[in-house]
Amino acid sequence: MESEDKGKLDSASAASQSSLEGEDPFGDAVLIAVDGSKQSEEAFDWYFQHLHRRENNIILIHAMEIPVMPTRETWDQQMQSSNKKKEEIQEKFEHKLKALGVTGGRFISGIEKPGEFIVETAKRENVSYIVMGTRGQGKLRRTIMGSVSDYVVHHIHCPVIVSRT
Secondary structure, eight states: OEEEEOGGGOOSOGGGTTSOTTSOTTSOEEEEEOOSSHHHHHHHHHHHHHTOOTTOEEEEEEEEOOOSSOOHHHHHHHHHHHHHHHHHHHHHHHHHHHHTTOOOOEEEEEESOHHHHHHHHHHHHTOSEEEEEOOOOOHHHHHHHOOHHHHHHHHOSSOEEEEOO
16 A cells, blocks of 8 residues: 655646656656664765755655554554654655755655565656665674665665665
8 A cells, every 4th residue: 555645745746746846857866765763864864965966856755664463453553653653754854855955855655565665666766766774783683584775775676875874
């Protein structure tokens, strides 16, 4: 289940969703994964300090947490919590974009496994590259639990910049 939340971040017209108002339509489409962690915020900041060009089209992506073993009683509560977190993340990065003078952008969220959601969205949006953070898990933990950045790197068609700070 995927929803695209354009909200205040999207200033593009419905007829031209891939280009942002006031932006050069020939800029790169850049997908930046955000999840509310310190690492994702540092990756966002690194991108803007080192790579951003004014004509780039920014797409922020957030995979909402899939409720764990929900019951009928807990489903609504877990979904409300996930939606609240998504709204907080969207608002936070909206303010960061505004402070950086970025005039547009899109925020895409969905309830899916994060790695798969990032890869599917990147393909659908035909992005030039992906920027994301990593939590720097150890080899054993990454082997058992998996790593979103590892999944994305091995399943995508474009360059992936993994910021490890």
